[in-house]
Amino acid sequence: MESKAPRVRLEPWSESDLDLLRATNAPELMTHLGGPETEEQVVKRHRRYVDLSADRTGKGRMFRVVLLPGGEAVGTIGFWEQTWQGRLVYETGWGVLAAYQGRGIAAAAAAAVIEQARAEKKHRYLHAFPSVSNPPSNALCRRAGFSFQGECDFEYPPGQVMRCNNWRLDLERPEED
Numbered sequence: 001m002e003s004k005a006p007r008v009r010l011e012p013w014s015e016s017d018l019d020l021l022r023a024t025n026a027p028e029l030m031t032h033l034g035g036p037e038t039e040e041q042v043v044k045r046h047r048r049y050v051d052l053s054a055d056r057t058g059k060g061r062m063f064r065v066v067l068l069p070g071g072e073a074v075g076t077i078g079f080w081e082q083t084w085q086g087r088l089v090y091e092t093g094w095g096v097l098a099a100y101q102g103r104g105i106a107a108a109a110a111a112a113v114i115e116q117a118r119a120e121k122k123h124r125y126l127h128a129f130p131s132v133s134n135p136p137s138n139a140l141c142r143r144a145g146f147s148f149q150g151e152c153d154f155e156y157p158p159g160q161v162m163r164c165n166n167w168r169l170d171l172e173r174p175e176e177d
Helices: 015-023 027-033 039-054 105-120 135-143
Strands: 007-012 060-068 072-084 087-096 125-128 147-155 161-170
Touching (some): 007 072, 007 105, 015 039, 015 072, 039 060, 060 087, 087 105, 105 135, 135 161
Antiparallel strands (some): 060 072, 072 087, 125 161, 147 161
């Protein structure tokens, strides 16, 4: 039996996406990210996402993940500038609502966000830092073409250090089919 990859569209984060961010703040989705945020933290993060998506200087973008053909918003993904080991790079992160996990939606969204980051032509590398205890996100990095660089300590949320895997994708290397 042949499985068909889901089709997704990335839409720039907007003022109307606060409820989606609240939905992705569910305990089961935040287990590997230090737990759910307070309402104040969610609103502050929403503001950062709106501002980042309005910025046109190449600092990054945040998106809602829209499942096609129905058009329902099923998650978040984006990329942003980060200083890593003394070098300015892009970092990426994502979240898919629990009811939509396991369908390849995150992989389709990751492929789309890689192309968005690549199109900026600003930074050579895109990194992802999933927790070492998050097998699905680490598998997604592998599937999306990232190269495993090793384990590292990473501060997230601010003030809390977590053990992560450092995955890196070379944005200057053409995508392989």
